Each structure stands twice: as C-alpha cells, then as structure tokens.
Amino acid sequence: xxxxxxxxxxxxxxxxxxxxxxxxxxxxxxxxxxxxxxxxxxxxxxxxxxxxxxxxxxxxxxxxxxxxxxxxxxxxxxxxxxxxxxxxxxxxxxxxxxxxxxxxxxxxxxxxxxxxxxxxxxxxxxxxxxxxxxxxxxxxxxxxxxxxxxxxxxxxxxxxxxxxxxxxxxxxxxxxxxxxxxxxxxxxxxxxxxxxxxxxxxxxxxxxxxxxxxxxxxxxxxxxxxxxxxxxxxxxxxxxxxxxxxx
Amino acid sequence: xxxxxxxxxxxxxxxxxxxxxxxxxxxxxxxxxxxxxxxxxxxxxxxxxxxxxxxxxxxxxxxxxxxxxxxxxxxxxxxxxxxxxxxxxxxxxxxxxxxxxxxxxxxxxxxxxxxxxxxxxxxxxxxxxxxxxxxxxxxxxxxxxxxxxxxxxxxxxxxxxxxxxxxxxxxxxxxxxxxxxxxxxxxxxxxxxxxxxxxxxxxxxxxxxxxxxxxxxxxxxxxxxxxxxxxxxxxxxxxxxx
Numbered sequence: 001x002x003x004x005x006x007x008x009x010x011x012x013x014x015x016x017x018x019x020x021x022x023x024x025x026x027x028x029x030x031x032x033x034x035x036x037x038x039x040x041x042x043x044x045x046x047x048x049x050x051x052x053x054x055x056x057x058x059x060x061x062x063x064x065x066x067x068x069x070x071x072x073x074x075x076x077x078x079x080x081x082x083x084x085x086x087x088x089x090x091x092x093x094x095x096x097x098x099x100x101x102x103x104x105x106x107x108x109x110x111x112x113x114x115x116x117x118x119x120x121x122x123x124x125x126x127x128x129x130x131x132x133x134x135x136x137x138x139x140x141x142x143x144x145x146x147x148x149x150x151x152x153x154x155x156x157x158x159x160x161x162x163x164x165x166x167x168x169x170x171x172x173x174x175x176x177x178x179x180x181x182x183x184x185x186x187x188x189x190x191x192x193x194x195x196x197x198x199x200x201x202x203x204x205x206x207x208x209x210x211x212x213x214x215x216x217x218x219x220x221x222x223x224x225x226x227x228x229x230x231x232x233x234x235x236x237x238x239x240x241x242x243x244x245x246x247x
Numbered sequence: 248x249x250x251x252x253x254x255x256x257x258x259x260x261x262x263x264x265x266x267x268x269x270x271x272x273x274x275x276x277x278x279x280x281x282x283x284x285x286x287x288x289x290x291x292x293x294x295x296x297x298x299x300x301x302x303x304x305x306x307x308x309x310x311x312x313x314x315x316x317x318x319x320x321x322x323x324x325x326x327x328x329x330x331x332x333x334x335x336x337x338x339x340x341x342x343x344x345x346x347x348x349x350x351x352x353x354x355x356x357x358x359x360x361x362x363x364x365x366x367x368x369x370x371x372x373x374x375x376x377x378x379x380x381x382x383x384x385x386x387x388x389x390x391x392x393x394x395x396x397x398x399x400x401x402x403x404x405x406x407x408x409x410x411x412x413x414x415x416x417x418x419x420x421x422x423x424x425x426x427x428x429x430x431x432x433x434x435x436x437x438x439x440x441x442x443x444x445x446x447x448x449x450x451x452x453x454x455x456x457x458x459x460x461x462x463x464x465x466x467x468x469x470x471x472x473x474x475x476x477x478x479x480x481x482x483x484x485x486x487x488x489x
Contacts, residue, residue, distance in 0.1 A: 082332075
C-alpha cells in the first residue's frame with residue numbers, strides 16, 4: 001500500500017509540471033466546453049438535464065485525454081531506463097501499475113471536477129428561470145459513470161504504455177484500442193436501443209452516461225467497466241513481469 | 248552470502264551466459280571484468296532480478312531470486328549502467344522518493360537520505376535539479392541511491408565509466424565504506440582502477456567466467472598484465488574467427 005502511495009504521489013507531481021499533462025487537459029476542457037455549449041443550444045426546450053449535457057459533453061473526449069495522459073506512464077520509464085530501477089526495487093508489479101494508474105485517474109478526476117464549474121456554478125446563476133440546478137445525487141451518478149469509463153480507458157492506456165518505448169506510438173495504439181473497444185462491446189446494444197435514447201445513439205458508450213445521469217443505474221454496466229479495468233491492469237502487471245524474462 | 252549457482256541465460260538461440268557460478272561474502276568487493284559483449288551487464292541484471300535466468304539459482308542469505316523476489320530485492324542496491332534518473336526532481340527529492348519506495352520507515356527516511364548524500368559527496372547539492380548535473384554527479388546520485396538503504400548486496404554496473412580521476416577516487420572511498428556491511432559486485436572495464444579496492448576479480452569471456460583472482464595473491468602489476476593478456480587473447484581469437 002505504501003509503495004502505491006509513493007508512486008502515485010511521484011506521478012501526480014510529475015503530471016503537475018509536465019506539458020504532456022497541461023496541454024491535453026487544456027485541450028480537453030476546450031473541446032468539452034465547446035461541446036457543452038453546442039449541446040445546450042441544440043437541446044433548448046428538450047428533456048435533457050444539465051448533468052446529462054455535462055456527461056454527454058465530456059464522455060466522448062475522455063478516451064483521447066486518457067490515451068495522452070497514460071502514454072508516458074511506462075513508455076517514458078522504458079525509454080529512460082528508469083524501469084530497471086523500479087523493477088529492481090522491492091515492490092510488486094501490481095503496486096507499480098496501480099500507483100501509475102491511480103495518478104492518471106487523479107488528473108482525470110481533477111479535470112472533470114474543473115469541467116463541473118460551468119454547469120453547476122455559473123450556468124444556473126446565469127439562467128436561473130429556465131434551468132434547474134442539478135442535484136448532488138444526479139451529479140454524483142454522472143461523475144461515477146464518467147470515472148468508470150475513464151478508468152477503463154486509463155487501464156487500457158497504462159497496459160499499452162508497457163509495450164512501447166515511444167510515447168507517441170503508445171498514445172496512438174491506446175486511442176485505437178479505446179475507440180475499437182466501445183464499438184465492439186456495445187455494437188449489440190445498439191440493436192435494441194429504445195427511441196428515447198436515439199438522440200445519443202451515435203456513440204454507444206454515451207447511452208450509459210445518459211442512463212446514469214437520469215438515475216437509471218445498472219449493476220451490469222458497473223460490473224462491465226470494473227471488470228474491464230481490472231483485466232487491463234492485471235494484463236499490465238503480467239506484461240511487466242514478462243519484461244523480466246527477456247528484458 | 249551471495250551464492251550464484253550454475254546460471255545460464257539466452258536471448259532466443261543466442262547463449263549469453265553459460266554456467267556461471269561464484270559466491271561473494273560480506274565485506275568482499277568483487278570486480279567483474281571482460282570485453283564488450285562478455286555478458287557482464289546481463290549477469291548484473293540477473294543478480295538485480297531484472298532478468299530471469301534460464302537455469303541455475305541466485306541466493307542471497309538463502310533467499311532465492313525466483314521464489315521470493317521481493318524479499319531478495321529488499322536486500323540489494325543496484326546502479327544501472329545508463330544512470331537513469333528523474334530529471335524534474337532535485338537530488339534530495341529523488342533520493343527521498345527512492346528511499347520511501349524501498350520501504351524504509353518514514354521516521355528513518357530523512358536520516359537515510361542525509362547519510363547517502365554525505366557518503367556520495369553530494370551534501371552541498373541536495374537542492375540541485377538533476378537535469379543540471381554533469382554525468383559524474385548523476386553517477387554519484389545513482390550511487391547514493393544504491394547505498395541509501397544499507398543493502399546487504401551492492402550491484403554496480405559500469406560504476407567508473409565516464410568519471411574523472413577524483414570522482415573515481417571518491418567512488419572507491421564510498422565503496423570501501425559500504426563494503427564494511429555489504430557484499431559488493433562491480434562490473435566494468437577499468438580494472439586498473441578497480442584493483443585499488445576490490446578483493447577478487449572475475450574475468451568473463453563470451454558468457455563464461457574464465458578466471459577468478461584473489462587480489463591479495465598477486466602483485467598488482469602482474470595481475471593487470473595477466474588480465475590484459477587474457478582479454479587481448481580473446482580479441483585475437485575473435486579476429487582470427489572473423
């Protein structure tokens with residue numbers, strides 16, 4: 001547990017001063033903001049609530065943010081040779097993986113927190129008569145599904161980062177996996193999607209965001225994301241162990 | 248203390264190490280030398296648990312690298328030949344991070360870092376960013392890292408490469424101090440320099456240990472000449488093959 005904390009702290013500090021963190025976070029907030037405003041305009045008078053618009057604006061960009069944040073986690077260590085020092089330290093591979101994964105999740109959670117400022121604080125104040133401020137429960141539920149999705153992308157990105165020394169190659173591969181994964185997983189769901197969800201059906205993973213933001217919880221969805229995340233993290237620690245076989 | 252017993256290692260069909268056996272007692276400094284490609288770094292990586300041998304065992308105080316790797320790694324300090332460091336950290340931040348990562352108790356971390364800084368001659372540079380350090384000082388930081396938690400086994404790969412004479416002398420002094428409570432294995436080409444402080448020399452040629460000399464049994468000049476002749480003979484043989 002202590003090793004996870006030490007690695008997590010080191011990685012969060014490294015993220016704090018790195019361009020490879022600041023630029024993608026700023027880009028994410030910019031495109032999220034643009035998407036949010038566009039959805040708000042297009043859905044004037046519709047049934048979509050603010051927390052749904054927040055979730056649906058942020059979710060499509062999470063795979064990109066996750067891929068760019070996780071690309072350096074192991075690829076940089078392998079390129080600089082620091083992986084040798086980490087692997088010769090008295091820590092388990094899973095602690096190393098979890099520490100790094102949690103640091104990326106911390107940045108994403110912080111970014112999502114910042115992205116909440118407009119819908120929760122400013123928007124209701126600016127247009128109080130037409131918009132009902134979202135409740136804590138609604139925001140929490142939407143944040144939960146966004147974090148679950150982000151954890152899947154981050155776990156995939158972390159695993160892919162082990163395979164490369166080149167960060168750009170890791171990011172591109174991670175994006176390919178993160179794009180292909182939801183399409184593969186949800187292709188079947190599209191077939192029986194009710195009409196009410198049709199407006200967001202262009203990207204299947206958004207259905208889960210919409211459902212959670214409107215209070216429609218599903219344990220199977222939570223299980224799916226948690227299981228996928230654990231699978232990628234497990235695979236990541238096994239890949240690290242494989243490095244000991246052939247360097 | 249350290250028992251290396253008949254280890255072998257291959258990259259695919261290419262045999263890198265063949266039937267390596269030796270032991271190191273506490274207080275000993277063993278130098279491993281050989282020409283490029285002899286397998287020194289691969290041997291050091293196996294001893295540091297970075298590679299798994301195909302056959303044979305490595306034990307430190309009876310703890311096997313394959314059966315209890317985390318416990319084994321608790322007892323070692325490793326200096327990699329490429330001197331990897333986090334450039335964004337200061338020397339003190341880096342050493343604090345490494346000491347904490349090695350599982351040292353929180354109350355001891357500051358003391359361990361101070362000791363490591365002092366023994367490596369870095370006391371005045373603790374607030375310097377690592378990216379600003381020269382190669383020699385980077386090596387000292389890595390040495391401080393390897394020494395920081397008082398390991399039972401110190402593995403130093405290419406310790407002297409790229410260091411000027413005063414820094415080599417400083418490293419030798421640090422090693423002599425550290426060897427009072429640890430077994431030390433140093434790999435490198437600078438045999439003349441290493442003879443100042445090592446107790447035994449292992450000569451590797453093409454993945455095998457071909458000779459083992461106790462430095463106390465030989466005159467220094469004679470030993471250097473013998474090792475040079477062995478390595479030159481290997482070069483001649485390689486040229487003949489070519």
